[in-house]
Amino acid sequence: MKKLLPCIGIALMIVQGCKLETQSSFGEFNPGNIAKQVFKINAGEDTTLSTKSGTLLKFCSNTFPDAAGKEIEISVQETTNKGDLIRSGIPTVASDGRLLESAGMIRVFTRPEFSINPDCPITVKMPAQGLNPEIKIFTADFDGGEMHWNFLSSPSNENLLVSLQNGANLFSKNCTACHSKELDRDVTGPALACIEVGENKRPRDWLIKYTKKSQQMTKDGDTLALCNWAYYKPNVMPDFDFLSDLEINQIYDYIYNESYRRNLCTAGKTYARADPKECNYSAIVFNENNFIDTFYYDFKINNNQWINCDYFLNFKDVVSPFVVKIPEDGEVYVIFDNYMVYFPLFKYQNGYTMARTASMNSVNLPLGDPVIILAFTKEKNGKRKYIEHHTKIKKKNDLNLQFKTITETEFQSRISKF
Numbered sequence: 001m002k003k004l005l006p007c008i009g010i011a012l013m014i015v016q017g018c019k020l021e022t023q024s025s026f027g028e029f030n031p032g033n034i035a036k037q038v039f040k041i042n043a044g045e046d047t048t049l050s051t052k053s054g055t056l057l058k059f060c061s062n063t064f065p066d067a068a069g070k071e072i073e074i075s076v077q078e079t080t081n082k083g084d085l086i087r088s089g090i091p092t093v094a095s096d097g098r099l100l101e102s103a104g105m106i107r108v109f110t111r112p113e114f115s116i117n118p119d120c121p122i123t124v125k126m127p128a129q130g131l132n133p134e135i136k137i138f139t140a141d142f143d144g145g146e147m148h149w150n151f152l153s154s155p156s157n158e159n160l161l162v163s164l165q166n167g168a169n170l171f172s173k174n175c176t177a178c179h180s181k182e183l184d185r186d187v188t189g190p191a192l193a194c195i196e197v198g199e200n201k202r203p204r205d206w207l208i209k210y211t212k213k214s215q216q217m218t219k220d221g222d223t224l225a226l227c228n229w230a231y232y233k234p235n236v237m238p239d240f241d242f243l244s245d246l247e248i249n250q251i252y253d254y255i256y257n258e259s260y261r262r263n264l265c266t267a268g269k270t271y272a273r274a275d276p277k278e279c280n281y282s283a284i285v286f287n288e289n290n291f292i293d294t295f296y297y298d299f300k301i302n303n304n305q306w307i308n309c310d311y312f313l314n315f316k317d318v319v320s321p322f323v324v325k326i327p328e329d330g331e332v333y334v335i336f337d338n339y340m341v342y343f344p345l346f347k348y349q350n351g352y353t354m355a356r357t358a359s360m361n362s363v364n365l366p367l368g369d370p371v372i373i374l375a376f377t378k379e380k381n382g383k384r385k386y387i388e389h390h391t392k393i394k395k396k397n398d399l400n401l402q403f404k405t406i407t408e409t410e411f412q413s414r415i416s417k418f
């Protein structure tokens, strides 16, 4: 848990938040609003299930020793988008108060008397659009009706995540002097986003060789190296022959993963790339789906609670906390549009705020990022008073908002759009 400091602001303000007093009208933290997917398995056999979101659940023949030989029902609930997150009423806040971004939550349960064998827990593979090396696994714990997220484990494919993190470090140490850190712009050297994706993608063995000795390859007449040189000379890429094959592989694994995770190879994105056939330096255009690989977070679960695949958000900008004034009592939530993050504001004096005390006048949030303020009154008799306000995080975040009346159906359909 590095970089604690930038989060202190958030920590203070949500310490109260994780007590979840502000219960959601969607289900009071009984996320019954999230559809149950029911499966039947034979408890005496090794079985793999695939949920709607593509999560794979593996049970071994001895996962439920008390149900040996029986056919049992397995129920699964999962939230993999913001709409479901809102409906579930489960804020993404850790029990120490820090904001967590969720890569997905899942709950797997059967009859309570069928306890899970700790020697043979349920193994989960949760699909992800690229992997975030900082992901950890949290489990929900209910304490006197209050829900807390507690650290459970690192993903079991942690080695892969560590390797991606090494790649990120090696890339920023050796490459970002000339290649854009964000991967998506030409600077001294070309944009490296999607270098192994789409038209004219570079083979991995070529990339390794080129990274070690690009000038030598040009001298030796490698077509592609010559084409790159024709366009970029006199800028020279230094030799990285002091890096091992493993390290160079880690760099390109990082670039591949990051291109996927940040949607850099999707429709509308173009990057210039030398075409070895004609030695043109031309734009390649991406179609909708260029990645064929599926990335997974692997972890084990041995209880029937919600499990969250999360990482801590460490924002650097210091801003004033959100204060929202609404004309009647209600529930007020903030959703970070760029992240799977959703949490309640608290009633404080004449408004709702992220900060519980007057002395808390700054928090760490991503300045300029889009957020949505949702507010609604509790009545559900056909009509709802509702606010959906889109804004950006500013230095000061004081808002005065007015309700609109909409029907329950409209309300539900708006939520499902998130």
Ligand code: HEC
Binding pocket: 171, 174, 175, 176, 177, 178, 179, 188, 189, 190, 192, 195, 202, 207, 210, 211, 214, 228, 229, 232, 233, 234, 235, 236, 237, 238, 240, 251, 273, 274
């Ligand atoms: C001092 C500047 C500099 C540094 C540092 C640098 N590069 Fe380059 N890179 C270039 C230039 C310039 C080119 C274009 C070819 C040329 O002029 O040699 C290039 C080209 C490339 C290409 C070819 C892209 C294509 O379209 O085929 C790859 C891949 C690449 N660099 C990877 C890396 C990696 C990985 C690192 C870090 C380990 C790195 N570069 C560090 C300057 C640099």
